[in-house]
Amino acid sequence: MDLVIKDARITGREGRVDIGLGGGKIVALEPNLKAPQEISAEGNLVSPSFYEIHIHLDAILTEGDPRPNRSGSLWEGIAIWSERVKRLTREDVRERVLKALPWFVAHGVTHIRTHVDTCDPSLTALKALLEIKREVAEWIEIQIVAFPQLGMFSWEGGDELVRRAVELGADVVGGIPHYEITREYGVQNVKFALELAHQTGLPVDIHCDETDDEQSRFLETMAAETLRLKLSGRVAASHTTAMHSYNNAYADKIIGNVRRAGLHVICNPPDNSVLQGRFDHYPIRRGLTRVKELLAAGVNVAAGHDSVMDPWYPMGKGDPLHTAFVLLHYGLMSGRDDRAHLFPMLSSRAAAIWNNRLVRGSEGLEGHGLAVGNPADLIVWPVPTEDDALRILPMRRYVLKRGRVVAETRPEIARVEGQEVRFLR
Structure with missing residues (x-):
């Protein structure tokens, strides 16, 4: 593995997991992964790009x-x-x-x-x-x-x-x-x-x-x-x-x-x-x-x-x-x-x-998403769910292309009277 995204949430999967990346692909989805480079999702959503x-x-x-x-x-x-x-x-x-x-x-x-x-x-x-x-x-x-x-x-x-x-x-x-x-x-x-x-x-x-x-x-x-x-x-x-x-x-x-x-x-x-x-x-x-x-x-x-x-x-x-x-x-x-x-x-x-795939319902949507063997084209979000992303419209924390970080946005932090504001429940 070249890089691990630590402490990630994935839609449709319970709990948190580490995402191991290597050779431009997802190579592992399991806890406690190690790699020369690590970034943390901090318990937030990771989605396909x-x-x-x-x-x-x-x-x-x-x-x-x-x-x-x-x-x-x-x-x-x-x-x-x-x-x-x-x-x-x-x-x-x-x-x-x-x-x-x-x-x-x-x-x-x-x-x-x-x-x-x-x-x-x-x-x-x-x-x-x-x-x-x-x-x-x-x-x-x-x-x-x-x-x-x-x-x-x-x-x-x-x-x-x-x-x-x-x-x-x-x-x-x-x-x-x-x-x-x-x-x-x-x-x-x-x-x-x-x-x-x-x-x-x-x-x-x-x-x-x-x-x-x-x-x-x-x-x-x-x-x-x-x-x-x-x-x-x-x-x-x-x-x-x-x-x-x-x-x-x-x-x-x-x-x-x-x-x-x-x-x-x-x-x-x-x-x-x-x-x-x-x-x-x-x-x-x-x-x-x-x-x-x-x-x-x-x-x-x-x-x-x-x-x-x-x-x-x-x-x-x-x-x-x-x-x-x-x-x-x-x-x-x-x-x-x-x-x-x-x-x-x-x-x-x-x-x-x-990719010119024939799709019938949900058939034909394979090969893209958070699964081992799929391309490591990913977004690390500063919020835990897709609904939170749709509601808040936050900037993305990291964007990865073929397992490499190609964009990073510093956390957006608001403070009111010295108190940090979080737009989450």
Whole structure:
């Protein structure tokens, strides 16, 4: 063993235990372990690290440039980004991304999937992120999605730019069917993305039905094409917010077909809770897909932040726990059994998407978590339980990548009239 985490609590296990790490993996879970290096959890929670499974690093930290999003709407955000993207340079992208990546790591993120706009003939952001991916691999792993922000067939040459991005090294094929001018173009968008994935062996992650329009139904095309091309486990549908507007009979049908096809679903609570419902005049829709119904049907659902300080979302600090906190409220997931899904949606469920695993219910979530033989990508918390973490939103004490401490935060201590304040029972 290279390192031992002493006196740790693990969700689902009684008492405290030491966690022995060696060769980048967990090698022992038992009391009284010894190693050349030791850190103490001090009786607090140790959890698997987080996967930020949906973010847009190319746009990060551009909020207000060239102008603020005054309406706060999705469409104004896209219009602002279409102006900003014309001024992208390699240096600009590198400066912003390299400033923000440590924020994510400090909050326990060891894997990050970023969508990168390919509607730029020079593919400036993509090339910069390919460089960064290689440079930071020791402390955070990056997957890059070739994402045609303005469409594949409504934007001249959009399909070929996606193909070129894949040839240059993008890890995942993206799409955005609901943004195309016609439904026919949208269907073509989905079919092109999945066919390209079939040809190249890559996974797929499509911005799908990110709208309040109950007639936006490209998820059914994704399910059908996934089945036809036998891509189960390799295809993720991000957002799918139109599902909150479907009639219940159709929603039941599509959820069943999503499970049958082995699709993953990625919800994005911070952004969609403020971007959707913009056409409503009470009641205002919450802006989320049917998370609880999808989970109950055995569909794998993960959660991503989507944006940090960009034209679509002016807030954020790179903390997936913020995503879970918003989902707990807007997704009506405050019940005990529902809360139990929140940490896995940031970790094991997101990891299954990253690793292209077919998930049925809880099957397929193995290989990630606190078990001997699993990767030593871990978070040491300053609180004893997941509920405490969700309630208090504390900084992480330590973050480990492959058994090595890559981030450390000094304890946050508050004192009132000389008395130390603890926000625990």
